Amino acid sequence: MIWNFTKMHGAGNDFVVLDGVRAAIEMTPERARAIAHRHFGIGCDQILLVDTPSHPEADFRYRIFNADGSEVEHCGNGARCFVKFVHEQKLSARNPLRAEIATGLITLEAKQNGEVEVEMGQTRFDPEALPFDPDGLETRSLNNDTLYGLPIGEQTVWLSLVAISNPHAVQVVDDVDHAPVATIGPAIESHPRFARRVNAGFMQIIDRHTIHLRVYERGAGETLACGTGACAAVAAGIRRGLLDSPVRVRTHGGWLSIAWDGKALRMTGPAVTVFSGSIDIDKLLASIPT
Structure with missing residues (x-):
């Protein structure tokens, strides 16, 4: 099974980004670990999976998988890369974008200087x-x-x-x-x-x-x-x-x-595309030492 991917980073926090809108991508912990492996795989801190949303107010859904295969709720640097990926891949020209993550909706906007601003959602301290x-x-x-x-x-x-x-x-x-x-x-x-x-x-x-x-x-x-x-x-x-x-x-x-300001929390920073490629996920899994 061939998957196309894009390697990206936000301030050095690096990602493998997958398009689940135009192709069916079934991510598993084993597949995430294989992709993230820095010697036998592509290598990254996290994998980002861009997908169709279930929330009616969202443009896209994106999921984040750590290098150990675990799925997490949010990733600020990944959110910026998500915006750049969606625009470069011509999945959408909307700006700002609304993205569905595991804990709700966030708003993201590409700036003219190439950086991306993210409204980070709810902040709690309890x-x-x-x-x-x-x-x-x-x-x-x-x-x-x-x-x-x-x-x-x-x-x-x-x-x-x-x-x-x-x-x-x-x-x-x-x-x-x-x-x-x-x-x-x-x-x-x-x-x-x-x-x-x-x-x-x-x-x-x-x-x-x-x-x-x-x-x-x-x-x-x-x-x-x-x-x-x-x-x-x-x-x-x-x-x-x-x-x-x-x-x-x-x-x-x-x-x-x-x-x-005590309520709305906004982050602005870079999002960089490094390279794109394709990988046979089944062959990759078979090549990882156990």
């Missing part, structure tokens, strides 16, 4: 939204935010909880380039208090309108950028009283711009 079990944990109030002290080994990590469809746990660090992302990140991501795992964000405050950020993502590990992670970090920083909107976010893959 533990139940992630979901997260806070029972018995120490908490601290900081301005409008509540920090939860999560024991990791012999230390306590103080986290802001943010749900932007995806669950995020954000901590502030002094130097993000030397933060223990590779060790503390997976410990937070898979902590049993997070029922569906979590994206672990490490934020360094540069000034009231600038942060540096690294994110250890569910099912993908550390990526060069995380769109929903950038939004979560900015929202947490504003609630803590450390930031003012708008905020520029430096990731290892580039810069994102986040604006939040």
Whole structure:
């Protein structure tokens, strides 16, 4: 079975994008893992599947699969690539677009400078939204935010909880380039208090309108950028009283711009097409070592 694909990235967060509108694409965890494999497959952080919507107000539906095969609710960098893909593939000329994701509808608009702005949807801060079990944990109030002290080994990590469809746990660090992302990140991501795992964000405050950020993502590990992670970090920083909107976010893959007025949260950033090709998904699956 031959599938056509497009390789894309948003600030280095890379995707394999598939057109499920014009061809039947049945994605499985095994197929997602094979496509995402960086040695035996195409290689990517996530797979995006563009499909016909079920919601009457949506132009398209898109689904996101992590490199480990798990399906997730949202992807900010992927959302921008989705818009560029739909326009380049001439699936639609509409701008803005309305997209159906697992948790509702989002609005996306291609800008004349080549960047894409995404209205990110509902933002919540209650533990139940992630979901997260806070029972018995120490908490601290900081301005409008509540920090939860999560024991990791012999230390306590103080986290802001943010749900932007995806669950995020954000901590502030002094130097993000030397933060223990590779060790503390997976410990937070898979902590049993997070029922569906979590994206672990490490934020360094540069000034009231600038942060540096690294994110250890569910099912993908550390990526060069995380769109929903950038939004979560900015929202947490504003609630803590450390930031003012708008905020520029430096990731290892580039810069994102986040604006939040306490209600509507908007992200703007690049979306780049790298190359297109085709792959025999059955042969690919057969070639992956077990």
